[in-house]
Amino acid sequence: MAKREMKLAYVMLLPTFAIVLAIVMGPLLANFWISFKPVQLGDLRPASLIANERLRGDAEKAGDAVTIEYRIRNSSRDDVITGAGFTDMIPDGLAPTELDERCALTGQFLSCEIGDIEGGFRDRVRIEATVEPGYLENALNPRDSRPQITGSADNVLTNFEFSLENFRRVFSSSEFWHVFRVSMYYTIFGTAGALVLGLFAAQLLNTTFAGRGILRGLFLFPYVAPVIAVAFTWVVLLDPFSGTLNSILQQIGFIESPVNFFGERSVTINLFGLQFDFPVALSTVIAFEAWRYFPLSFLFILARMQSISTEMYEAAEIDGATPLQQFWYLSLPQLAGILAVLFLLRFIWTFNKFDDIFLLTGGAAGTRTLTVDVYEQAFAVSNLGAGAAVAVVVFIVLLTFSLLFFTFSPKDEA
């Protein structure tokens, strides 16, 4: 019985295992593999022989001489193809009279061995033939049978040649540590901002009043709406030339000239004689992050707050605790667990986040995080290997954080 149950359990879990292995675990390992390879986006299509066939000469009556011509070339300019060749069927009714020296004929079956060819190789293979009456009756075209290509090119993705070039390139670039720092700022402040806003919003809605349901629904909008919609809305709203927010701030007299929220790297602020550079674009992106994800922490914190018993507050009230004391000494300790879990999860997910920054700034103006760098390296610069190397860095940093969190977080909370 127990054995049957076990078997059943494995059968039921099999589909999940299969898809997770294929789409998550497999690619994860493959990413490590790619990161050690000097592979460009263009290498995804391996070099192959291309053969175009045509019939030269007029085949109008029996006895006419025609030429079947194969134009062959290497699809790649650089890569060598070994053992290149092709086979083809010569249509019935064409009798070959003279073959190219690289070709052999058995019946109507033609096979040509070209051998090893260099990148950028081009050549022609000619087969002279005479037309027989059968050909004219059938009206066959040599092109009706496509040549079968043989030969293999060295595929950089599957060979066993490794190099550390990608990592050397990533770590030696002057930008890397800047990107890394930006990632950390974004993650820490984005997470903290979302948590603080969520805590505040949960305090607001932790009482019953008319319209509470509507407000709760409204507060969830930023999280539920598609990222493309809200990101582009922010871009439109904060536009320096026709953005509504800049106009509002100018009308109120808060700013004098429009601020290019997503385009300006930093402004120098003079506060009490202290000068420092305030990173405008990065702060805006962090604000977006906090705005978009506060609903999540809000939901969790509200749910936790509603499960705190009111007796404790009544007792505190009798003891004369003020509202802020009640919040500080009663509510916050009760919420510490959920806040820790939220911080952990949001921290990891903010660190993983790609869409938001990519859509808002594309990584410009000092907002390029590690995840955006993966895309930039792999697809904008077309260096898949370097992108994969950055992705490896992302994964290792993430693993380190997770281990740190799980080691130092209180055990009973999760």
Add this chain to the structure above:
Amino acid sequence: MTRPGIGFIAAVVSGALWGACWMIVISVIFMLVSGAITRPPVGMALIAGAVSAAVLAAVAPPQRTPGIQMASIAAIIILLGGLTLGAPLGLPLSQVPVYQLAAVAILIALIWLSNKLVIGDLSGGHLPRYQLELMFIRLMKGLGFVVFTVIVALPFYVMVMTSLKSQQSLLANPLDFSIDLSQGAESLFRSYIELFTQFRFGTFLINSAIVSVATVIITLAFSIPGAYAVSRLRFPGQAFLSRSILLIYMVPAIVLVIPLYAVFSQLGLRNTLTGLMIVYPATTIPVALYMLQGYFRGLPAELEEAGLMDGLTRVGVIMKITLPLSLPALASVALYVFMIAWNEFLFAFMFLDNIDIFTLSRGVVSLNSSEVPRQHLMAGAVVATVPVLFIFLWFERFLVSGLTAGSVKG
């Protein structure tokens, strides 16, 4: 009259903040709705709010008669009117008078009401710490409601209104979201009509629906048996699995995208909807499994044992007992997965090149160019948002429980 103490000062500060806050909010709404331009006299409203609060706080709570309330309102009217020389919103009243009068009336009512609510039954004299904090918390909560509502609602309002305007009028005055209803529906909704006729948003909408629904079906088909096995059947590794399945969810999509791009390119799956229908479920199955196994665990096992006793097979028990009991959880998971699939951007962006199979996410990104006017971009954003918001509002109860149960997802 009470001897003014700390309570009076607190009330005046609160009144000043309310005056400034409501002046900014109301005059911005006024500008957005009417299309008029003004520079709101925030400083004057600040003084008016402070004096209005002072009138209330100067009187002991039991003596705050309707007459005193009227005096508080009158203080706002007189000060706002007098200090701004008869232009309470910074504009002569003759300009768009209907909108202005409505805005001013609402402004005065809100300042007074906010003061009344914050001060409440608190005295303007000396206040113990408890009451002082009470006033502070009322003020913060009130301001919090205003600020949160504005920061959440403003972007969505701008999104909808921009889609109804034209590029020229937006550039001329970015604050003017007044809608000219006389132009007729066809002109008003021109961006939407063009999206569906010229930019093929009908196709995108259908593609998004196909991919999302398929993702939901595949996810449920895979995760229901898995969740049942993890929650009900005993097998080696069960405890480990039920805890570690969520770790899959921590793997960043950007790490998977390069290998999947490479492999799917070679397999010919990259530029297809099938490719998305393989990738999306793989990312949602772990969390769906996690949510469902939690729910299955909470169901009474006796019911299922009774079913087994009566000769049902395991599959029969799942189909006839477990699933009907889990409908609310299934609804939550289905809605949550639908939302993830509908909103997904990265893989749709990386995989799809062919305009015939664009999903909405991919389609809206293609509108983000300098050749396409901005109202089209915003109309595209509205088209992408409306279905998912509609579903969310309709099934809010299910979706909220789904979000809290499974929203480890970013």
